[in-house]
Amino acid sequence: MEPLSSQTRKTTDAFLSIFYFTVIWLPLIYTFIYLSLQISSETLTPSFFYLLARSSLFGIFQASLSILLIGAFSFAFGYLNIFYKFNLSSQKAISFIALFLFSLSPTIAALSLLNLGNFFKLSSAQGLSWIVACHFMMNALFVSFLFAKRLERFQSSHSHELIPLLKSLGTSKRKFIHVYLWPIFKNDFFSWAPQIFLWCFSSFAPVLLLSEGPHQSTPEILFYYSILNDRSGARIFCILLLNLFLGFFLNRSFAKPFSIQESFQNNNSLNSQQLQNSKASYFLILMSLFFFLPFLLALLQTTSVISNPKILFFFQELLTPLSTSFSISFCCFLLSFFVGFLCVIAKQDSPLIQYSNILSPPFILFAWLELGIRSENHLTSIFLVSTTSFLSIFPWLYRQIKTQRDQLPTEWGLYCLSLGMTPFTYFRKILFPQHKNTLFKLAGVSSLWAFGEYAFSKVFFEKSETLPLYIDENLRRYNFDASSFGISLAYLGSFLIVFLILKSERSSLC
Amino acid sequence: MLKFDFHFDVPHKGTLQAHGQLEFGTKLAILGPSGCGKSTFLKALAGLSPKRSGESTWLDQNFNQELLNEGVLGFCFQSSPLFSHITVLENLTLPLESLKKYRPLSSELKKQRAQELLLRAGLSDLANRFPHDLSGGEKKRVSLLRSLIFKAPLLILDEPFSDLDEENRRLFKKWLCEILLDHKGVLIFVTHHESDIQDLANLRFDWPSNKETVLDFSKAKKL
Numbered sequence: 001m002e003p004l005s006s007q008t009r010k011t012t013d014a015f016l017s018i019f020y021f022t023v024i025w026l027p028l029i030y031t032f033i034y035l036s037l038q039i040s041s042e043t044l045t046p047s048f049f050y051l052l053a054r055s056s057l058f059g060i061f062q063a064s065l066s067i068l069l070i071g072a073f074s075f076a077f078g079y080l081n082i083f084y085k086f087n088l089s090s091q092k093a094i095s096f097i098a099l100f101l102f103s104l105s106p107t108i109a110a111l112s113l114l115n116l117g118n119f120f121k122l123s124s125a126q127g128l129s130w131i132v133a134c135h136f137m138m139n140a141l142f143v144s145f146l147f148a149k150r151l152e153r154f155q156s157s158h159s160h161e162l163i164p165l166l167k168s169l170g171t172s173k174r175k176f177i178h179v180y181l182w183p184i185f186k187n188d189f190f191s192w193a194p195q196i197f198l199w200c201f202s203s204f205a206p207v208l209l210l211s212e213g214p215h216q217s218t219p220e221i222l223f224y225y226s227i228l229n230d231r232s233g234a235r236i237f238c239i240l241l242l243n244l245f246l247g248f249f250l251n252r253s254f255a256k257p258f259s260i261q262e263s264f265q266n267n268n269s270l271n272s273q274q275l276q277n278s279k280a281s282y283f284l285i286l287m288s289l290f291f292f293l294p295f296l297l298a299l300l301q302t303t304s305v306i307s308n309p310k311i312l313f314f315f316q317e318l319l320t321p322l323s324t325s326f327s328i329s330f331c332c333f334l335l336s337f338f339v340g341f342l343c344v345i346a347k348q349d350s351p352l353i354q355y356s357n358i359l360s361p362p363f364i365l366f367a368w369l370e371l372g373i374r375s376e377n378h379l380t381s382i383f384l385v386s387t388t389s390f391l392s393i394f395p396w397l398y399r400q401i402k403t404q405r406d407q408l409p410t411e412w413g414l415y416c417l418s419l420g421m422t423p424f425t426y427f428r429k430i431l432f433p434q435h436k437n438t439l440f441k442l443a444g445v446s447s448l449w450a451f452g453e454y455a456f457s458k459v460f461f462e463k464s465e466t467l468p469l470y471i472d473e474n475l476r477r478y479n480f481d482a483s484s485f486g487i488s489l490a491y492l493g494s495f496l497i498v499f500l501i502l503k504s505e506r507s508s509l510c
Numbered sequence: 511m512l513k514f515d516f517h518f519d520v521p522h523k524g525t526l527q528a529h530g531q532l533e534f535g536t537k538l539a540i541l542g543p544s545g546c547g548k549s550t551f552l553k554a555l556a557g558l559s560p561k562r563s564g565e566s567t568w569l570d571q572n573f574n575q576e577l578l579n580e581g582v583l584g585f586c587f588q589s590s591p592l593f594s595h596i597t598v599l600e601n602l603t604l605p606l607e608s609l610k611k612y613r614p615l616s617s618e619l620k621k622q623r624a625q626e627l628l629l630r631a632g633l634s635d636l637a638n639r640f641p642h643d644l645s646g647g648e649k650k651r652v653s654l655l656r657s658l659i660f661k662a663p664l665l666i667l668d669e670p671f672s673d674l675d676e677e678n679r680r681l682f683k684k685w686l687c688e689i690l691l692d693h694k695g696v697l698i699f700v701t702h703h704e705s706d707i708q709d710l711a712n713l714r715f716d717w718p719s720n721k722e723t724v725l726d727f728s729k730a731k732k733l
Binding site (some may be wrong): 003352409411414415416417418419420421422425429430432433 | 553556557558559575576577578579580581583584585587589591593594595596603604605607608609610
């Protein structure tokens, strides 16, 4: 029990569900029925089903490969952390890079990899390895960082005498891994792997930008192209059905709330011992630089552009895409913050929203297009893109906030009740201050994703009107000066937001 | 006067009935084994958790938001739930900011009152610390102070000394006795220590055995 009446919470819950149902599920159901009526055997040829099966297998394969690599890297990172004793709380730069890469828009990450490949004139800067590399670059350091942090916490809170005990028994490294590191890793792996797998499986922009051709597509890419080019109702229906089934199955079987909160938290219980091993320190720095390579390259390319007389031209050219992307990002931030605010009040997990994370951008796009929603001017396009990109992130945002909300001690509510606090005071004094930082961070991450939005931009905007479109356009025209300049700016925008997020976290702890 | 006659559910135990009436000046100690439903009873009594049926009243008024906002109830929970996003001082002033009669006071006066209380309890050095920086015993004491700061006529303390070491328990109890000398309302507290009963209570209620489902507080022993 708490001052917020159950009725208020239920009402908010109902409002959120109705909102989500109206803007997403209702258009989807409508189009689903509409499409099912168009099924005919003419378009549903064996070759189409072959394509569908191949794209599903490719989706599962690339996601599994990414997970395996990220897992192996994370395990190695944990191993180094235990045996070479680098203290993560003193490695602010690494935590910054890990969080930055994780929060980075997948489109920007994919575009910068494309730029890297083009710069080194690699014959095939596209393909499975590049898609996996993109997923790896975005997630590996972050997941490893979380794992190492958990190991540190485990050591400081539960088992600070366990390692000395194992050492006193003369335990070999292999045995040590077997009895200590592996069980902790296994536990940790199952907390993040399902979510990252789902994320990689439904990864859209990296596959769209980095695949070599139709043989390397996922059901979502197939779906996207079917909406834009094919327009065969029966085919779209089949892909939609398969996507919904796969998404629902994966979500129901594996998805768990995977909190990014831990990465932000400064662990006060950890000893503030300095880095103990200089080799480990060098290794960490080198590794971070490796992950940062695409950005460093874009930055290097940009510095050569700065001395170029074309710089003013680039600036002029970039003004519109940059301002559009920032506007989309800002709108998404406001929307995320406001709806996140409602999620704090809402009562419980709404299955309607919970299962909506199977709906990645193409589904939302499709539903909206089928309802005849089109952009009429620049402002409408900004609104549409920010709303749709918010909607595709919303289920994730909802889960994070709900997880935190559910962890609040019930006695807090009871205590406030004992003071006869009004619901408004309870919200103002307790709930909002408790969730303020999380809301700010999650809205920041949402806005970063919206900043690099690709699929919706491609539909609602003209060529080069947003930053990712501008970069993509110039990369395709082999205009690397302009594209790298755009990438650097995109990175710097993201940099700024992550910096602000981390700064707010530190000041709130002071 | 506190009157009650209600049924309430205890997890894994079933439904119990409690009835009784406590006059002003009563200092009731409740003793019983862990997990028998003492905390659940206290919460239900104060209207903080649902009752199956019946009611509890303070001066013939039901425990509702309006009554509680007048500062009738000072409740100290067993788990010392201090709000983690504010300092100890802010945790202490929070009730004063929320209760109707203290709202007109300036924030300076509220702070001053909290600081005085901390000083009297010998905890003034904790004022600007956050709950995660406190030990279990310190949290308990701050939590207790928070329930005393607005001089509620009905004080309910759920194992108020449970996390304290012997020395602190003795000192803090002595201090609490001094504070409670002025207290003319009703005090109900749960404890597992006979010494607490001797020092603080004038009425004792032993929780009945598992088979009994009625808690008759009129049978509480006078001390």
